[in-house]
Amino acid sequence: MSTVRDQAVFDADEDPEHLVLTGMASDDGEASAVPAQVGERLGIPALTRALDLALQAGHLVVTRISGQTSQKLDLPLPAVVSVTDKANDPRYPNFKAIMAAKKKPVTELSLLDVGLTPVEARSKVELVSIQSRPARAVGEVIADDGQGGRRIVEYLAKERLV
Amino acid sequence: MSRGTSGISQVLVLLERIEGTLSGAQAELLTLAERLGDVSVVTGASGEAAGDALSIRGVREVYVGDGEITPPDGALVDLLETAVKESEASVVLGVDVPDAVDALARLSVRLDAGIITSATGIDVDGTVSKPVLVSEHTCVARAGQGPLIATVKPNSVEAITEKGARPELTSLPVKPSPAFEVLETAPLPTSGRPPLTEARVVIAVSRGVDGDLSLVEQLADELGAAIGASRAVTDAGWIDHSAQIGQTGVTVSPQLYISVGISGAIQQKSGMQTSDVIVAINKDEDAPVFEIADYGVVGTSTRCFRR
Numbered sequence: 001m002s003t004v005r006d007q008a009v010f011d012a013d014e015d016p017e018h019l020v021l022t023g024m025a026s027d028d029g030e031a032s033a034v035p036a037q038v039g040e041r042l043g044i045p046a047l048t049r050a051l052d053l054a055l056q057a058g059h060l061v062v063t064r065i066s067g068q069t070s071q072k073l074d075l076p077l078p079a080v081v082s083v084t085d086k087a088n089d090p091r092y093p094n095f096k097a098i099m100a101a102k103k104k105p106v107t108e109l110s111l112l113d114v115g116l117t118p119v120e121a122r123s124k125v126e127l128v129s130i131q132s133r134p135a136r137a138v139g140e141v142i143a144d145d146g147q148g149g150r151r152i153v154e155y156l157a158k159e160r161l162v
Numbered sequence: 163m164s165r166g167t168s169g170i171s172q173v174l175v176l177l178e179r180i181e182g183t184l185s186g187a188q189a190e191l192l193t194l195a196e197r198l199g200d201v202s203v204v205t206g207a208s209g210e211a212a213g214d215a216l217s218i219r220g221v222r223e224v225y226v227g228d229g230e231i232t233p234p235d236g237a238l239v240d241l242l243e244t245a246v247k248e249s250e251a252s253v254v255l256g257v258d259v260p261d262a263v264d265a266l267a268r269l270s271v272r273l274d275a276g277i278i279t280s281a282t283g284i285d286v287d288g289t290v291s292k293p294v295l296v297s298e299h300t301c302v303a304r305a306g307q308g309p310l311i312a313t314v315k316p317n318s319v320e321a322i323t324e325k326g327a328r329p330e331l332t333s334l335p336v337k338p339s340p341a342f343e344v345l346e347t348a349p350l351p352t353s354g355r356p357p358l359t360e361a362r363v364v365i366a367v368s369r370g371v372d373g374d375l376s377l378v379e380q381l382a383d384e385l386g387a388a389i390g391a392s393r394a395v396t397d398a399g400w401i402d403h404s405a406q407i408g409q410t411g412v413t414v415s416p417q418l419y420i421s422v423g424i425s426g427a428i429q430q431k432s433g434m435q436t437s438d439v440i441v442a443i444n445k446d447e448d449a450p451v452f453e454i455a456d457y458g459v460v461g462t463s464t465r466c467f468r469r
Contacts, residue, residue, distance in 0.1 A: 024410060028295055031279040032260065033267035040271040045236055045341040049260050051403060061345065065404055066233050066261055067179055072346040073234075079341075085393075085410045086403055123306060124276030128289055130301040136435065136454040141447070144461020152441060155457045159439060161363075161418045162385065 017058060018078040024049060024085070035082040046080035047073060050087050171199030171286075174251035176242055178233050178261045180207035180215045186360040187257045189321035191314055195255055196220040198286055204245035206231035206238050209331050219326030223249065227336045233261035234342075239268040241336040246273070248332065251309060253288075258313040266311050275308025280413070282318045282436075284310075296409065296432030316359045317415045351402055353379075353389070358405060361388035364416045366407050366434065369394040370423035370445075370462075375401065378422065390414060392424050408433035423462075426451025 020042070025032040032048065039046025051070075052063035060075045093101065111121055142151060156162040173195045177188050184192070195201045202223040205212050209226045216224050225245040231237045242265055246254060254269065256262030258280050270277040282300075283291040289304050290312050304310065358364065363385045367378050369392065382389050390407040391400070407414055409429040419437035423444055424430055434440070435454055442455035445462050452458045 027409075029279075030294070030409070031277070032263055033270070033277050033279060036264040036267035037271050040239075040268040045234075046264065046268075047234060047342070048264050062342075064234075065350065067259070068181070068350050068352070070346075070348045070350055071344060073342040074345050075342040084403075124270070124274070124308065125278055125303050126306040128302040128304060130294070130299055132299050133293070133297065133436075136440070136456075138453060139440075139456035139458060141452050141455065141458035141460060143447075144443075144459050148443070148459040148461045152443075152457065152459060155441070156418070159456075161439060 019055070019060070020078075020080040022080065022082040024082055032082070035080050039080040042078070042080070044078045044080060045075060046082070047075060048082045050081050050083045053081060053083060053087050171253050172249050172251045173199045173201050173253040173255065174245055174249050175201060175203045176254065176256040176262055176265060177203055177205045177207070177212075178238060178256070178259075178265060180205055180211050182211075182215070184215050184218075184323070185257075185357065186321060187259075187316035187357075189323045190316060190319050191255055191257055192218060192221065192323055193321050194284060194314060194319050195253075198253055198284060202245070202249045202251070203329070204242055204249075206233065206235070206241065209333060213328050213331055217326055217328045219324040221326065221329045223332060224329045225249070225332050225334055227334060227338065229338050231336070231338045232340075234264060235338055235340040236268070237336055237339045238265045239272070241334060242266070242269050243272055244334045244336055246309070248334065253284075253310045254312075255284075256313045258315045263313050266313060270308075270311050273308045273311075275311055276305055278303055278305075278310075278312040281312045281314045282415075284312060284314070293436060296428060297413075297435050315413070315415065316357075317362075350404055355382055356386065356388050358388045358390050358407075359412050359414055361386075361414070362416055363387035363418045363420070364390050364407075364414050364434075364437070365420045365422060366390040366392065366424055367395055367401075368392045368423035368425075369398070371395070371400070373398065373400050381420075385418075387418075387420070388416075392430060421451050421455070424451060425449045426454065 022035045035048050036046045047062045049064050050062045054061045058077055063072045175191055175195050200222055201220050203216055203221055204225040208230045212224050212226055227241045256266050263279055267277055278290045281290045281292045288310055289302050291300055291302050294301050365378055365382050365387045391405045393406055395401055396403045396406040409432045413433045415436045417438045419434050419440045421442040440455045442451040442458045447460045
């Protein structure tokens with residue numbers, strides 16, 4: 001249900017070297033629509049779901065999957081890139097780094113700061129209803145007594161799945 | 163849903179690429195679109211490829227660019243936007259794959275509209291259902307302003323397409339203009355099996371196979387199944403990354419899902435729990451996968467398969 005109203009936090013013309021890096025998807029909506037929408041608002045390209053990413057002298061080299069093809073693309077900055085969990089190995093901070101991070105400045109922006117009214121920031125999608133999926137009934141679980149494979153085949157045959 | 167003067171919705175379907183014939187998911191999308199109104203298609207493919215693949219009953223018009231436009235070229239969004247204007251579409255649909263989501267997400271900004279991804283159903287009244295929160299909930303939503311822009315998950319409807327006359331082809335004045343240089347492209351390894359997200363049967367394997375997929379491949383070929391895998395298996399390089407099922411991989415919703423040795427942690431579960439029937443094999447009787455399996459066998463996979 002993505003409805004992004006990101007305001008340009010930088011001017012692409014003034015910050016030619018800028019890279020906006022995002023994750024792959026949110027945990028709740030899982031839409032993965034925001035990176036492309038941010039790219040559109042900033043008027044710059046967005047390459048999504050990078051499997052690999054390297055920065056070389058103002059250029060990005062991005063590997064991603066497009067349809068049934070793996071593609072390696074060279075893209076000048078500025079750009080938006082979203083990454084999958086394959087893009088690198090996480091480097092976990094030590095205690096000293098965690099303490100240092102707490103001192104980093106955090107800038108909070110209000111809607112007003114980015115020139116938006118509450119109406120403009122409203123979702124452009126209307127939620128009609130939401131309900132829990134009925135829990136899956138717990139099925140039959142058997143211990144493999146050496147006949148497990150055959151029992152599965154019998155079950156599939158009974159359910160007309162094979 | 164806003165309707166055209168004829169009283170019937172104009173539905174524009176984005177098929178970002180066409181490779182020979184339509185994929186199962188593309189045929190499904192056209193089937194769904196036809197239930198919603200008058201269907202036209204916009205594609206980055208060449209006019210010739212589009213005309214051949216889209217000689218289908220119900221497809222009225224096909225919009226192509228001035229030259230083939232391949233994702234993630236941003237010109238695809240220009241083409242899409244122009245086609246929306248030409249067709250006066252009030253509904254714009256794509257298959258729920260990253261390239262289509264990206265193009266439609268950019269379109270939603272241009273049209274000051276919303277976007278609903280991963281839809282599993284769209285009603286003629288313009289309401290869209292989609293699973294959310296790792297598929298634990300189903301929500302129904304509709305466009306609040308602007309056209310309805312949505313992507314539809316494969317295996318949501320049964321594809322029924324009938325051969326028809328060649329559609330009217332309109333070439334729009336949009337040329338390819340990639341902002342990037344293509345350094346390399348390589349086709350993903352093909353197995354001759356159905357695509358993972360479109361397959362009616364999926365067999366998913368875990369680390370337990372220890373690099374040896376031969377038994378699973380044999381079973382998959384007998385069942386006409388696609389093979390998916392847990393993160394551990396794709397990380398180990400035993401199968402391509404694109405086969406990873408779960409929150410950070412693909413979501414599948416087949417008629418039959420056979421889980422082999424996967425414990426079924428929430429990240430994995432979210433990628434498969436909307437399957438019709440789940441059969442699980444795991445040597446740990448407490449594995450969470452047994453909580454959602456229709457049929458479970460506590461044992462080792464090798465022994466089950468050999469029989």
